[in-house]
Amino acid sequence: MGDVGREHRWRSVIAPLERFRVDTLPHAAPRPLELLRPDLFLAGERLRRKLRTADLTVVTPRRARTLYRLACSVERSNIPGAIVDCGVRNGGSTMLLSEGAPSREIWAFDSFEGLPAPTAEDLDGPLLPMGAWRGSIKALRRGFESYGRPERLHVVAGWFEETLPVAARQIDRVAIIHVAADYYAPVKLALETFYPKLAEGGYAIVDDYYSFPGARRATDEVRSRFGVTQPLVWDHYWRR
Numbered sequence: 001m002g003d004v005g006r007e008h009r010w011r012s013v014i015a016p017l018e019r020f021r022v023d024t025l026p027h028a029a030p031r032p033l034e035l036l037r038p039d040l041f042l043a044g045e046r047l048r049r050k051l052r053t054a055d056l057t058v059v060t061p062r063r064a065r066t067l068y069r070l071a072c073s074v075e076r077s078n079i080p081g082a083i084v085d086c087g088v089r090n091g092g093s094t095m096l097l098s099e100g101a102p103s104r105e106i107w108a109f110d111s112f113e114g115l116p117a118p119t120a121e122d123l124d125g126p127l128l129p130m131g132a133w134r135g136s137i138k139a140l141r142r143g144f145e146s147y148g149r150p151e152r153l154h155v156v157a158g159w160f161e162e163t164l165p166v167a168a169r170q171i172d173r174v175a176i177i178h179v180a181a182d183y184y185a186p187v188k189l190a191l192e193t194f195y196p197k198l199a200e201g202g203y204a205i206v207d208d209y210y211s212f213p214g215a216r217r218a219t220d221e222v223r224s225r226f227g228v229t230q231p232l233v234w235d236h237y238w239r240r
């Protein structure tokens with residue numbers, strides 16, 4: 001075999017490995033619990049990669065797979081209620097949830113103007129410029145042409161302060177509330193609005209609990225206000 005042939009053979013071995021960036025490996029590796037359902041692990045990971053490649057989600061691999069797995073779980077166990085996603089950017093998290101629970105009405109809330117200014121409760125954590133993570137309704141709707149159930153999708157654009165109290169009147173019961181809004185005030189408002197509607201057996205998921213102290217503080221306050229004793233799983237969700 002000549003040099004060219006040898007190089008070609010090695011390239012075909014190495015090319016797929018190069019697609020894994022080393023810094024994402026710890027998040028990409030499955031947790032032992034995920035391997036109890038390898039089918040869900042693989043389906044969630046495949047979907048997550050497609051969404052990431054299309055810039056539809058910025059959720060880390062394990063958290064993205066968790067969204068898909070928990071949505072499959074409420075669907076399988078017939079936990080009643082809609083799915084509510086607060087902080088959707090281009091909608092990848094919403095698509096993961098809708099793919100996992102295709103029979104559910106799915107609500108996507110976002111300013112589509114990116115992050116608001118932080119408040120005093122956020123100042124000891126990472127601070128992003130106003131408008132960071134700006135998403136688009138167009139990208140979200142286009143994504144829903146390929147993933148999830150567009151006929152069940154309700155998109156509500158605007159600041160949570162204005163949209164959540166109004167939309168909440170139309171949502172009786174919730175099977176999953178997912179919040180990915182980074183800062184104290186929006187996380188607190190989303191949980192305060194929808195946690196009382198969460199069905200028994202449903203899930204509350206706070207994407208930023210671990211990485212944003214304001215989001216953690218908001219979650220701890222809401223958990224204490226509603227007397228939640230269930231432990232947080234993997235630092236970001238609990239089952240009611």
Ligand SMILES: C[S@@+](CC[C@H](N)C(=O)[O-])C[C@H]1O[C@@H](n2cnc3c(N)ncnc32)[C@H](O)[C@@H]1O
Nearest residue numbers: 057058087088089092093110111114159160186
């Ligand atoms: C990190 S991004 C969400 C990522 C998304 N879940 C995904 O799958 O990639 C955070 C989102 O929260 C939204 N957001 C933060 N605070 C908000 C508020 N008070 N009202 C409305 N949207 C808000 C931002 O516009 C942004 O799209």
